[in-house]
Amino acid sequence: MPNKPWLSxxxxxxxxxxxxxxxxxxxxxxxxxxxxxxxxxxxSYKNSKLILKNLFTEGECVLQGPGENAGIIxxxxxxxxxxxxxxxxxxxAVEPFQGAxxxxxxxxxxxFTMGARPIANLNxxxxxxxxxxxxxxxxxxxxxxxxxxxxxxxxxTVGGEVYFSSAYEGNPxxxxxxxxxxxxxxxxxxxxxxxxxxxxxxxxxxxxxGIKGASFASDELSEDSKEDRPAVQVGxxxxxxxxxxxxxxxxxxxxxxxxxDMGAAGLTSSSAEMASRGNSGIEIDISKVPTREKxxxxxxxMLSESQERMLIIPKKGKEQVVKDIFNKxxxxxxxxxxxxxxxxxxxxxxxxxxxxxxxxxxxxxxxEYRRETKLPEYIKNVNEINANDIKSEDYNNxxxxxxxxxTIASKKxxxxxxxxxxxxxxxxxxxxxxxxIRIKGKDKALALSTDSNGKYCYLNPRRGAAIAVAEAARNxxxxxxKPLAITDGLNFGNPMNPEIYWQFKNSVEGITKACKKLDTxxxxxxxxxxxxxxxxxIYPTPIIGMVGLLDSLKDKTTxxxxxxxxxxxLIGKNVExxxxxxxxxxxxxxxxxxxxxxxxxxxxxVQKTVREAIKExxxxxxxxxxxxxVAVNLAESCFENNLGVNIKINKEISNKxxxxxxxxxxxxxxxxxxxxxxxxxxxxxxxxxxxxxxVVEGTQFKFNNLIKLDVEEMKVxxxxxxxxxx
Amino acid sequence: MxxxxxxxxxxxxxADVFHVLKxxxxxxxxxxxxxxxxxxxxxxxxxxxxxxxGDYLRSGAIARFAKVMDPIIDFAEKGGLVLGICxxxxxxxxxxxxxxxxxxxxxxxxVCKNTVLTVINNKTPFTNQCxxxxxxxxxxxxxxxxxxxxxxxxxxxxxxxxxxxxxxNKKVNPNGSINNIAGxxxxxxxxxxxxxxxxxCSEPLITPGKSDGYNIFSSIISxxxxxxxKIAK
Numbered sequence: 001m002p003n004k005p006w007l008s009x010x011x012x013x014x015x016x017x018x019x020x021x022x023x024x025x026x027x028x029x030x031x032x033x034x035x036x037x038x039x040x041x042x043x044s045y046k047n048s049k050l051i052l053k054n055l056f057t058e059g060e061c062v063l064q065g066p067g068e069n070a071g072i073i074x075x076x077x078x079x080x081x082x083x084x085x086x087x088x089x090x091x092x093a094v095e096p097f098q099g100a101x102x103x104x105x106x107x108x109x110x111x112f113t114m115g116a117r118p119i120a121n122l123n124x125x126x127x128x129x130x131x132x133x134x135x136x137x138x139x140x141x142x143x144x145x146x147x148x149x150x151x152x153x154x155x156x157t158v159g160g161e162v163y164f165s166s167a168y169e170g171n172p173x174x175x176x177x178x179x180x181x182x183x184x185x186x187x188x189x190x191x192x193x194x195x196x197x198x199x200x201x202x203x204x205x206x207x208x209x210g211i212k213g214a215s216f217a218s219d220e221l222s223e224d225s226k227e228d229r230p231a232v233q234v235g236x237x238x239x240x241x242x243x244x245x246x247x248x249x250x251x252x253x254x255x256x257x258x259x260x261d262m263g264a265a266g267l268t269s270s271s272a273e274m275a276s277r278g279n280s281g282i283e284i285d286i287s288k289v290p291t292r293e294k295x296x297x298x299x300x301x302m303l304s305e306s307q308e309r310m311l312i313i314p315k316k317g318k319e320q321v322v323k324d325i326f327n328k329x330x331x332x333x334x335x336x337x338x339x340x341x342x343x344x345x346x347x348x349x350x351x352x353x354x355x356x357x358x359x360x361x362x363x364x365x366x367x368e369y370r371r372e373t374k375l376p377e378y379i380k381n382v383n384e385i386n387a388n389d390i391k392s393e394d395y396n397n398x399x400x401x402x403x404x405x406x407t408i409a410s411k412k413x414x415x416x417x418x419x420x421x422x423x424x425x426x427x428x429x430x431x432x433x434x435x436x437i438r439i440k441g442k443d444k445a446l447a448l449s450t451d452s453n454g455k456y457c458y459l460n461p462r463r464g465a466a467i468a469v470a471e472a473a474r475n476x477x478x479x480x481x482k483p484l485a486i487t488d489g490l491n492f493g494n495p496m497n498p499e500i501y502w503q504f505k506n507s508v509e510g511i512t513k514a515c516k517k518l519d520t521x522x523x524x525x526x527x528x529x530x531x532x533x534x535x536x537x538i539y540p541t542p543i544i545g546m547v548g549l550l551d552s553l554k555d556k557t558t559x560x561x562x563x564x565x566x567x568x569x570l571i572g573k574n575v576e577x578x579x580x581x582x583x584x585x586x587x588x589x590x591x592x593x594x595x596x597x598x599x600x601x602x603x604x605x606v607q608k609t610v611r612e613a614i615k616e617x618x619x620x621x622x623x624x625x626x627x628x629x630v631a632v633n634l635a636e637s638c639f640e641n642n643l644g645v646n647i648k649i650n651k652e653i654s655n656k657x658x659x660x661x662x663x664x665x666x667x668x669x670x671x672x673x674x675x676x677x678x679x680x681x682x683x684x685x686x687x688x689x690x691x692x693x694x695v696v697e698g699t700q701f702k703f704n705n706l707i708k709l710d711v712e713e714m715k716v717x718x719x720x721x722x723x724x725x726x
Numbered sequence: 727m728x729x730x731x732x733x734x735x736x737x738x739x740x741a742d743v744f745h746v747l748k749x750x751x752x753x754x755x756x757x758x759x760x761x762x763x764x765x766x767x768x769x770x771x772x773x774x775x776x777x778x779x780g781d782y783l784r785s786g787a788i789a790r791f792a793k794v795m796d797p798i799i800d801f802a803e804k805g806g807l808v809l810g811i812c813x814x815x816x817x818x819x820x821x822x823x824x825x826x827x828x829x830x831x832x833x834x835x836x837v838c839k840n841t842v843l844t845v846i847n848n849k850t851p852f853t854n855q856c857x858x859x860x861x862x863x864x865x866x867x868x869x870x871x872x873x874x875x876x877x878x879x880x881x882x883x884x885x886x887x888x889x890x891x892x893x894x895n896k897k898v899n900p901n902g903s904i905n906n907i908a909g910x911x912x913x914x915x916x917x918x919x920x921x922x923x924x925x926x927c928s929e930p931l932i933t934p935g936k937s938d939g940y941n942i943f944s945s946i947i948s949x950x951x952x953x954x955x956k957i958a959k
């Protein structure tokens with residue numbers, strides 16, 4: 001053993017001492033490796049657990065909260081939805097194609113292990129500015145990795161978001177959300193119980209890929225990170241498709257005690273976590289594990305993150321059922337050990353015992369740290385932004401420039417590479433506020449959205465994170481749904497840095513506050529720390545993935561204007577706010593200012609107003625106001641049907657804030673003249689400010705006397721901007 | 727009428743086609759497992775889209791050796807209707823039930839979008855409910871849909887009116903296929919392969935909102951009903 005062997009396992013000297021103390025002896029090489037991954041941030045959440053305990057996780061619809069492979073909510077009729085978001089940032093930074101592909105594979109497994117058939121994927125991506133070769137390589141690689149895996153396995157990629165900012169240049173973010181449908185009675189759990197029950201490994205054979213990936217993900221990226229490429233797993237979507245079908249077939253036979261995906265830390269974490277959940281132990285003989293390569297050591301077999309594998313505890317006597325189903329799909333299914341009742345994880349290699357550790361110690365007793373927090377220096381220097389601080393000569397050009405900035409531009413180049421229609425449930429696909437997925441045989445549907453604005457979270461983490469929740473809910477409402485619950489993908493820099501930890505703590509507080517107010521509990525999620533490159537930390541980026549329910553497909557609403565002559569209303573209030581806006585960054589190259597205010601009471605009422613109007617079936621379109629401001633959001637509603645607008649707003653605020661400010665809690669709707677008074681009544685009843693701001697007409701975009709453009713010209717710029725940069 | 731939809735390992739549109747036949751058209755429809763050696767009593771066999779065998783080696787190249795292909799080839803040779811959609815089209819090419827070959831899309835990227843097509847031949851079991859020369863819309867979703875055939879083969883396709891569907895023009899051709907070909911049949915007209923997905927546009931409710939795929943299935947049903955139980959029993 002080298003000097004201080006714990007260092008290469010990512011453990012501190014103190015943690016090593018704890019381990020010696022807990023075991024009452026020095027750990028073996030395999031044991032130390034096991035501790036290294038199990039006590040890594042990725043598996044143990046040791047730096048985040050204490051903060052995450054404060055999240056709002058309870059609600060009427062919650063069937064399974066955080067702690068399992070994925071959370072589950074009730075959607076009525078005996079049906080349930082399992083969903084979760086997960087990051088694969090570090091692997092994607094060093095090997096974008098495989099990193100992103102296996103990110104998709106990993107989250108899909110989390111969903112079908114719960115007994116749910118995955119029916120939709122979304123992804124939330126962050127890259128540096130597109131004018132740089134390395135960023136383009138990462139961007140293309142990630143998109144094609146997601147496309148390759150998701151398309152092949154036959155789950156539609158129906159939505160998501162992509163932002164470009166230099167803060168993500170060395171460390172892109174790849175967060176994938178998967179959503180599955182199940183019958184309530186088929187909920188599976190990841191528990192190992194019942195002395196003498198068999199432990200089986202099913203799916204792919206184990207190889208030497210992805211060894212110690214969990215530890216790799218729990219460190220900052222450096223110039224040498226490309227040396228860690230062997231820590232990136234290689235995905236096989238074909239194998240996963242077989243595994244998915246076999247697993248769901250098996251779960252339907254009611255032959256299982258427990259089933260768990262082998263994700264981060266492979267066999268180690270799946271066995272320790274399953275045993276710990278069932279207050280049991282597990283004994284494994286690693287010589288029985290099917291391997292792809294000869295002479296793999298016990299260390300390698302225990303720590304491999306080879307993809308497309310599951311650990312299964314069948315009910316007594318049901319081993320053959322498992323084997324028959326997996327053999328039908330040409331997959332391995334081998335008994336590799338048994339459940340015991342003394343709580344110990346014992347690893348044998350044939351006759352030799354190579355590790356013996358209490359499962360509880362590994363899975364639940366990792367140290368928990370409350371890291372130091374400090375108000376970041378830059379926050380003290382955030383300035384108020386006045387409209388006069390932004391120089392502009394021509395609002396026509398400003399609008400065109402915003403529409404062709406990659407963050408705002410159409411993401412067609414991305415989503416046309418994703419199969420967003422397979423399974424034939426996609427009622428509203430990518431490019432609207434939220435995707436809408438029908439549930440065959442029922443009139444109801446799901447609305448799905450992911451949201452986060454890293455700039456807001458950088459300038460004010462608490463408010464920025466709350467806005468992410470509010471915007472996700474607004475998107476759901478605009479699509480005709482009722483917001484139900486969220487999953488959170490928390491992406492931050494190094495938690496040892498007190499300023500980063502402050503960002504983290506405040507973001508979680510913001511999420512909690514908004515979730516409570518909007519009654520959308522967190523049912524699971526993922527923390528990704530150490531998102532730093534030599535250039536510094538990323539913007540704090542808590543990504544909110546939200547699921548909502550449309551009671552009826554009649555409620556389906558899109559953002560597109562539909563009829564000439566329809567009136568356009570803005571529900572909510574325009575405020576003089578330019579801080580953190582896309583406009584400010586475009587014109588002045590600055591990320592500065594006070595993040596738009598968020599009054600959660602007003603937010604709730606605005607959402608209620610639009611939801612009631614949709615239920616009354618009176619409005620023809622609804623679109624959330626977000627990045628780029630009202631001018632950009634109106635333009636987005638014009639494009640699909642090539643309809644123009646004539647906007648006349650009595651202004652109480654500056655032209656710049658009116659056009660491009662990003663005030664929250666605003667929704668643009670269109671409605672026929674005859675029904676407009678009904679909408680006004682609903683708004684008044686809910687004490688919500690509103691304004692009739694214009695009419696859908698012609699093929700030109702006219703806004704007061706400030707902007708006059710052809711919709712076609714705007715659309716071409718918006719649609720081709722990303723492609724032109726590549 | 728009885729229809730069968732084949733599930734190869736890696737098929738992923740099998741359930742979609744099944745849904746349309748069974749729930750939209752109320753046809754007696756069964757799933758056929760790729761290891762089955764006996765298929766009897768069918769009027770229509772559909773090879774669905776997806777990534778059979780992961781599309782490894784070449785799309786469709788391994789699936790053609792699946793056990794179920796022998797009876798399907800037999801069924802086709804006896805005049806049974808075989809519809810190959812997307813990956814199913816690729817498998818039909820690999821098993822020589824249709825002429826030509828498939829290349830990777832000319833822009834080397836997977837493409838999923840709605841396309842505008844022209845019905846070139848509506849005198850087939852698969853398009854008799856479509857208007858000739860009509861522009862119809864159907865979505866595509868593939869990485870290898872760049873249909874190719876040599877000069878002689880192309881001439882033959884044209885002479886025998888085997889080209890059934892074309893992308894409307896070069897501009898909307900999503901993959902670079904020769905002569906904008908989107909779907910062809912065999913000389914006998916009972917085997918049809920196409921890259922677009924009719925099962926994804928048989929209900930107006932779902933994206934892309936058009937339902938021109940409906941007419942492909944209703945053509946088949948109309949043909950079989952007229953023909954009665956004469957062939958392939």
